[in-house]
Amino acid sequence: MIRFENVTKVYDPNARPALDAVNLEIDRGEFTFLVGASGSGKSTFLRLILKEDRATSGSVYVAGQNVANISSWRVPKLRRGIGVVFQDFRLLPQKNVFANVAFAMQVIGKSRSIIRETVPEVLKTVGLEGKERRMPHELSGGEQQRVAIARAVVNRPGILLADEPTGNLDPITSMGIMGVLDKINQNGTTVVMATHDDDIVNEMRKRVVELRNGVVVRDEARALYTSMIPVVGESRRMKDASDAEIDRAQGVQQ
């Protein structure tokens, strides 16, 4: 469903690349955690899938299509096949729950009758039935994130990208959100979730891809947040280098 072939992304030619020769394949229907420290390249990874950025070298394939070959006027079509959820929810504050979810269907020209039929269904999937008329500020953080998830999946995308969706939520609420994402994954949607949340990763036991300084240092099925495999060889050298860098950064902060 998503394939990275030797993908490198350089923002600033004088700094190290944000992604460095990444090779990765995520299959249809898979649930993948993307873990790593801030600046390890998780967000860049997601941006490249959405064609928000262009890879400096290498190819990104989404649903069998090289995104570099998608012309700018067909990018909207690519994005209709991908739902996105963020840490900060990004709801429209002056629209109620129903209107927020319906917005995603209106702007791609779905008919009113289909919207009226689909939105309650999706709200039920994320566990928000009966709250259609609430405004975002009347909802808890967890409920707001459920609205955002409903909006991301209402057009039935094949892929759902979640960029730290539980970053602003407490552990119990976070588990609720994970339940929703798991349910969406069970319905056949490929889910890629970037996260810092070790409890969640350890609880879910899904595939874990760990990025460090733009390099994939671990790719394990049914894994934990921290590696159970000892780090050796080239990866070991890079881990040490990055640990040293982290220590330096913390030293500067103190």
Add this chain to the structure above:
Amino acid sequence: MRLAFILGEIGSGLRRNLSMVISVVLVTFVSLTFVGAAGMLQMQINQMKGYWYDKVQVAIFLCNDSSTATGCASGAVTKEQQDNLAKMLDSPAVKQYISDYQFESQAEAFKHFKEQFSNSPIVDSVTQDQLPASFRINMKNPEKYQIISETFSSQAGVETVSDQRQVLERIFEWMNGASVAAMVVAGIMIFCAVLLITTTIRLSAFSRRRETGIMRLVGASKTVIQLPFILEGVIAAVVGAVLASGTLWLVAQFWLNGDLSKQFLNTPFISSAQVLVIAPVLIALGGGLAGISSLLTLRRYLKV
């Protein structure tokens, strides 16, 4: 559905940016009024040209006793000189350029003069022999004045050859100058309008960046995202253009064809119906400028 959605977006955009939208309306209104006024002046010039050029004549003034021109060294025009001039006017070389001519004697000239200045005390101080006799020529093509002037001004007994057109031309030049000035003001105002539209669209795009960000993510097409902003600018500018057209129509209807036409009875003024020809031009100009400047602004400030 999509149309209803775009209309709703336009409505909310116009409401949120009301003060900016009003300023866009006013600036386009003023600038297009100037453009229209320049257009009306040009129409007025053409109208007057058509009306007067049929009536203007070339006059060959003949020497009288008090003439001082070099051709009049031998005193007042003689009968032979006058017949000679009439013969020349009838000769095929000259006749091809003129449609007809009349001779105006000193007595007739004096009579016309008295009619023309009946209210003025100057009539009492002018005598018949101070006025020149003349040949009044109607040209087939008024542009060919130069030929008549060259042929006759050096003839004996001719004081001067004058073209009434030249007097009118000076008025038209003045009106042309006024219309050019109106165009310059209009140009500056249009520049202001374009800058203001650009700023307004930028503000509008900024205040709705949340919506457009989400639209982008869920795969809304470029048209759906950008059209509401472009139409916002276009609608404001078109409203300004309609106001400008209305103002010009009122000017034509109540000033030109009301007050002014009573004061200048024999001047043909353009009708208010003719002004309506300018209206579509103004609307197209306002809408077009707003559309293009919005589009260019969005290309820079609204990533899709």
